[in-house]
Amino acid sequence: MVRRQTDSVWILTDIDLHTVVKNSGGRSTFFGHPRGLFLLSFVEMWERFSFYGMRALLVVYMTASVLPDASGHVHGFSILTLFVSTSDPVRSSSLLYGFYSGLVYLTPIFGGLLADRILGKRVTIILGGILIAAGHMLLTVKPWFLLALLLIVVGTGGLKGNIAAQVGDLYALDDSRRERGFSIYYLAINIGAAVSPLVCMVLVQHWGWEIAFDATTVGMFIGLVTYMLGSYALPAANSVGIEKTVEAKSSSKNSFFILFFIAVSAIFLWVSYEQQANALVRWTSVSSNDIGMAWLQAIPPLIVLVGTPILTHLWSKQARHGNEPDALKKLLIGACIITAAQSFLVVIAGVLPATAPASWIMALYLMVWEIGDLFFCPAALGLFSRLAPRGFEGLTMALWYVTFFFGNLASGWIGTLWGTFSPVTYWLMIASCTALGVLGITMLRKSSFLMRNSLLLS
CATH class of the missing domain: 1.20.1250.20 (MFS general substrate transporter like domains)
Incomplete structure (x- = not known):
């Protein structure tokens, strides 16, 4: 491998690969990392607060409050019965949760394509956050329960993978801090995951389902507003390292x-x-x-x-x-x-x-x-x-x-x-x-x- 520096550009040559990497040494940092890392980590912490708080309540909420009288009261429920047996609320809530959790991990593919080829990451993330927040607001409106789950699934697809991609955009291709940056990002995810179930369970016990789901909605709004106010400071995709x-x-x-x-x-x-x-x-x-x-x-x-x-x-x-x-x-x-x-x-x-x-x-x-x-x-x-x-x-x-x-x-x-x-x-x-x-x-x-x-x- 041959490495040489020309002005602010590193040219890295390795047998069959030529990569131009812009030097990010002058970029503002905080604790040795780009400041944008902490913005994105804070946003993702609140998104995960919203996600894991709702996740901790969902199966019990469906079993106790939604599915027992869902027929004729929940829009789209008749379509759901084609895929899920609804005679037993406990079993049907488990199966419905399985569909939901599986789709949450599949829809980021479509969100990634939408961001990469059409809208860009920033717009796709904002739209995803709006859909998630709307879904959480509708969860306790029982006729629209299935629509609420669909909005959360689609919104997570737009937000989840693209925020992680923006974390990668903060670092030059050969920056060894990248993996340590993702460790900090992973820490933020787990703060939200650890706190939200405890908070939401206390809210359910003392004030009921609506207040608990309202807390997850507020969490998503905090993350969304923070991102909208601060995302202008994030680098454009690949601005630190990305011409290949x-x-x-x-x-x-x-x-x-x-x-x-x-x-x-x-x-x-x-x-x-x-x-x-x-x-x-x-x-x-x-x-x-x-x-x-x-x-x-x-x-x-x-x-x-x-x-x-x-x-x-x-x-x-x-x-x-x-x-x-x-x-x-x-x-x-x-x-x-x-x-x-x-x-x-x-x-x-x-x-x-x-x-x-x-x-x-x-x-x-x-x-x-x-x-x-x-x-x-x-x-x-x-x-x-x-x-x-x-x-x-x-x-x-x-x-x-x-x-x-x-x-x-x-x-x-x-x-x-x-x-x-x-x-x-x-x-x-x-x-x-x-x-x-x-x-x-x-x-x-x-x-x-x-x-x-x-x-x-x-």
Whole structure:
């Protein structure tokens, strides 16, 4: 690789790839990162407050308040009955929630295309935020409940992937701060995810459904207004690093290869993650309606809140000495830690074959798992933004969120096997999935052509 500086432009040459990267050294920073990172993180924190607050209430709200008398009272309900059996409110609310949560991870593809090819990221994000807020306002208007869910699904598609793409726009292509920036962004997501369920559950208990859903609407409005007031200060897409002149077709193929392997590996890891709200809950519950262990679900966000500042400080210190792990090494470390956590469950299931494990054992498992995620997820986000083809940044980031969709599908199917096998066999199957994720990242690191394009991972 040859590197030379001409005025404010870095010209980076590597065998078959010529990339022009504008120097961002003069850009205003805050805690060593572009100020726009903190604007986008604040907006995403409130969007996630809105999303996770509603998510925590949705199934119970549908079961208790919407579905029992939905026939003839909810517009479009007769169409829904063609796809979902509505004779049992508990079962139908679960199936409807499954449709909703799956579509939330699919619609960012269309939002990414809309932003990349027609409207631009800023307009698409604002429109998405307006639709989400409108959907939350309509949730407690029962005749329009299904329309409310549709508005939230479509709005999330316009907002989710494009905000992440704008985070990537803040950094030059070879800026090693990119992955650390996504760690800060990931921290903001988890602040919203940790606080909103607690707030909304308290509001439901003391003031009812309407006030609780009003809180999620207010959260979305705060994020939307903040973005509209501050987005003018964000750089235009690719203004810090983004002119690419590709002289050989192989470079785009290389990027596709890298993203494909990361995506497939991530799907195997998400199979493990989704078990935390599925088989793990069943394993630790003493009865079918026991929610005594539900507090364990607060551990992962707490680990993110505590661990992100520690890791970003460590990586910044390593970067100053030139030995910060590259993005793929962070992916591999994270996947290995997650596999170790899953293997721990196999051991526990073997030691305690007939009893539910103690809460401290599950807490330890969740802590270790989330530490692995702190290495894996921000690094993956950074790579997806770094390797996004010119003009398809929003779509590329949307494809990252599609991995959650397929992970949910696979995890749900595997979850139906709980009880068919012994806990040891079941958790060994899940641990094998995470091991396949490790194998995928390892193969990626060993790829010879990837080494020839190491600029993309610096």
